Amino acid sequence: MLRLRCPVCGVEGEETEFHPGGEAHLRREGPGSDDAAFAAYLFERRNPKGVHFERWRHAYGCGKWFHVARCTATMEVFAEYSAEVSAPPEDVIERIRARRPGFGSPFGEGA
């Protein structure tokens, strides 16, 4: 069972306080999108063994959504950060690289 720190209210809480929201930083595809792009948005997930970006909601706490960068193999949590970004910020990528040298971000060099 994970232990997460909500970056909004600062609570370090049990996983049972949080609600998982799946892979983060998906780009929403609307009515103008072609089938391939929409299928990617709706169905395709990276599901990596290793560094992963996820959305979580502090459901039983302040109710806020936030992002988590963690390792799915070791459960190491690299960073919890704001929900209001569409790609992991530079400092989050740096923190991951400090622990996983050479990590190549799927989002480029960070936002």
Add this chain to the structure above:
Amino acid sequence: MSRRARPATAERLTPRGMVALRAAPEAMAAVAEAAGVADPALRRWEGAGDRALVWMSPDERLLICPRWDAAALAGALAEVAGLAADVSDMRAAFRVAGPGARDVLAKGAAVDLSRAAFGAGDVRRTHLAEVAAMIRGTGEAEFELLCFRSVEGHVARWLEIATMPGRAPAVL
């Protein structure tokens, strides 16, 4: 403490007024001013007379006030807040007090309730006994527990069992 004494007492509090307040974080100071209470810091609550303002999230506060003031306060605060609603009937409140109060709450909530971590003036929203709950520190060994009205009976029964005498964990 005698062996038969409960480690803490749990009593239902008489209904108070409550107003749910939502506003942008930068507008909260004005909301608090209009409510007549200092704006509480992160996960804290502030009191002023018969009112208390509770930090719920950066853009949410809960105003606790006398029952008869709630409707009028909700109306007035709607002028400054993004949303102000009289929710006086939405929650039930319990007072949990006594030397074993921290231990009793720790039976149901996965929260560090040690004196160093949680005290008077602190607020923690979490789940207790499988339901959403809010714990508000009101004294060194005194807490207010809020839950939704529909599970008031569940929480009351849980507290009755959790405060049974002769079985306090006696840790905190």
Add this chain to the structure above:
Amino acid sequence: MARRVQAGGRRIDRAKPVTFRFDGRRMKGFEGDTLASALLASGRLVMGRSFKYHRPRGPVAAGAEEPNALVSVGAGDRRTPNLRATVAPLSEGLAAESQNRWPSLDLDVGEVNALAYRWFPAGFYYKTFMRPRALWKHLFEPVIRRAAGLGRAPERPDPDDYEHYHHETEVVVAGGGVSGLAAALAASRGGARVLLVERAGWWGGRAPTDGAEIDGRPAEAWVREAVAELRASSRVTMRLNAELASVQDHGFCLVIEDAAANGAEGLRERLWKVRAGRVVTATGAIERPIAFVGNDRPGVMLASAMRDYLDLWGVAVGRRVVVATVCDDGYRTALALKGAGSEVTLVDAREAAGPLRAEAEGAGVAVIAGAAVWEVSGRMRVKGVRVGAVDGSGEAREIRCDAVAMAGGWSPVVHLFSQAGGRLRWDAEGAMFRPDAARAATGADGEPFVIAAGTANGELRVGAALADAHAAGVRAAKEVLRKPCAASAAGSAPAGVDAEEAALRPLWTSPEGMGPEAASHAFVDFQNDVKVADVRLAAQEGYESVEHAKRYTTLGMATDQGKLSNVVGLAILAEARGAEIPQVGTTTFRPPYTPLTLGTIAGANRRELFKPVRRTPMDAWHDAAGADWEPVGDWRRPFCYRRGGETREQAVEREILATRGSVGMLDASTLGKMLVAGPDAGVFLDRVYTNMMSTLKPGRCRYGLMCDEGGFLFDDGVVARLSEDAFLLHTTSGGAGRVHGWLEEWLQTEWWDLRVWVADVTEQWAQVAVVGPKAREVLERLGGMDLSREALPFMGMAEGTLGGMAARVCRISFSGELSYEVAVPASRGQALWDALREAGAEFGITPYGTEALHVMRAEKGFVMIGDETDGTVTPLDLGLGWAVSKKKDDFLGKRGMMRSDLVREDRLRLVGLETVDPEAVLPDGAHAVEGRGRARRTIGHVTSTYRSPTLGRSIALALVERGPERMGEVLRFPVKGGAVKARVVAPGWYDPEGERQDV
């Protein structure tokens, strides 16, 4: 023969006799005894029967690792099966029963004799019971189930309480032996908050039994001082009778506390859910048995266990004892037993030994060096052994004895270190797996958080163990406090003296390379009856992976999880494969360390607290009125109210006819209610509903649908516009939480620029639907609001006062009748309910439940989320295209609905069904089938089905392939014993023009 002796017995109080019963026989022990020690003291050696062969078994161990002595303790509703007698404390009046035997422990007709059990090799079940298949269900499985199995579960509810307790600490130390005490002292002196737990009922572990000296004092004296210091520390929480059973991700640990043993009243066990920064595992080591023929006979025991029984409970197991050893530690048992007056022969697999050999010989122990026990004779008890060369060559000689001690070397208890992912390394010199600190389990910060300490870390001698444990405590404190000062404050490590010992000689089978005949009588896993031959067979048949061999042989899969057998078993597997032990590796260590009861897992969540049940403000009234309850989401709602001798069907029919004929009332408080406010509220709602909400006028209501991004319908409800920038959303009863989360998700993660605020106000309001032709007249009697058609038309909303209560009234209808949904603050809910009943009395106002609600909406052809939807159904499938906007550029689900699969012509679409026989009611979920033979296929299924009292016939809603194109077609629904035929019709039977609701 086992007996109580005058020597030893530190745990028992000989002044306090205790009476107990075993298999009905009255027996005596002392306070402080375990069930096993008291039985042994009374000369009772056989305590159970093995799982597969029903062989008579006595205890092998003296602690939690015991595989054999499983008993049921307690009677009636307090009976607990499968308890290990070695850790079951004796209490006055305790009643215990042996298991897995019939008719008695000493005479069990189920016993498989030596000749027959060669027919039950590893994989026997997989190979034998494959064909014919029918026999498995009717013959093999029932017979096997009766023959196998352990204790019986109690049949009545458990009368005791259980509870959970959450605890946060910086360091948790598992194990209160001298290593655990040293680690806890170091960590707490260093400034850390420490939780120290010990499974047994006393501190100090084995060190006092082994005669260790610490800081120049006997271990027992040092333990007393250490415990006193820890007790005095405000940073330390200590618990005896509490086992750290599980270590999981991010420092989450489970501790099982025997609360009753710790004096709690009416509380049996407490499950601690602990979060710790660092976990120090000071769980000691377990001695290994040796695999020789007949090593499972009652009276063959671990050498350390014999020492324990003597020192802790004053019980000498055997008058003439043979100790089979591979290391110097066996001499300690020989010396202890000799001191208690037993005659002892020691068989040492090695030629050379340390100074303990001379000491033993001096005390009168006969030592046979360079030899091994080949075989034990005797059935219900040991009669003698045959001893010969270690390599099995030459002749054996017989030694008469009544007990055999096995000193096969020690295995550190690495379970807790490994559970969260810690890796082990093979120590060839010590012939043991030990924790690899460099590959310990890592926590949220990516750093190792489990630290093995002392014996559990492979430091088997007391001096080295104490130094290691102290260092572990210092390290834990330093890491959690992130301060370098901890080391000096922690003081120096307690000092122990380690006498010289000679190296161990591993002996996995005795003799080495034993033949096939011997291998099928030498046991590796006692509880599951796995023999040396079974492990070899697994390797021979290609189960080379240790995980496969485990499952094939069931080695280590019994309730003891192979605590004694795993290392021996995989050494034999390695030998059979011609591989090295580290190449074979270990199986996975999974929590919990020992079994825990269902009561402990449930904690307080039983009886009325089994699940939180949400109750409406009028719940007590419904209950008093005889409501038949139905769970809806987490709520309970009246299904119907039965009067007198009514059946449920009769009650539902009465409620419907009364409502349609005059007026009914429904507690609708459970409906979700979301307040959505802000300048962008309309824009936001246009995005989350499929239809247009921004055009709604204040004071008006509109039915809306919510879809997920895939285009599938997941919730519906009526939206009322309260003011220019405030809306009230109604959701389904079960879907309120999900909808609230959904709205917040989009506002917070995608559209954070919108100025919109959401509040879930579901519980603030009590809501009553007043339904039927007389509804207006009833409400008008309450007074306070103009409820005329002109003032409050259909789909209108008004706020005001009703019967003196602040109320919000929506003119919406889910039944097709004239209908008002009246909401008042929850605390006035019962008052409103009472007022309506009083005002409606002369019209015969009838409370109705969810079933009447469902039937009435089905009569109208209205869909119900969860009945007509299942996550694969779109609004268009349900004929709700009118509620899907074509004008809006975008809304959640719009793109999804354009997917090729969602615009297929042959999708399942909603239709109504009328059974050809009007009295035949279709079963819910029944499938419509067409075609014959290979072409036979399902073309749809029933989603709602009722007998409609209004129509006087059976009706149903169904999702059918190309449904609307099949009007008038008769479909066939195969059901048990035949088929029901039904005609496809348009959904919506009652008042299709909608005249009744708009009056």
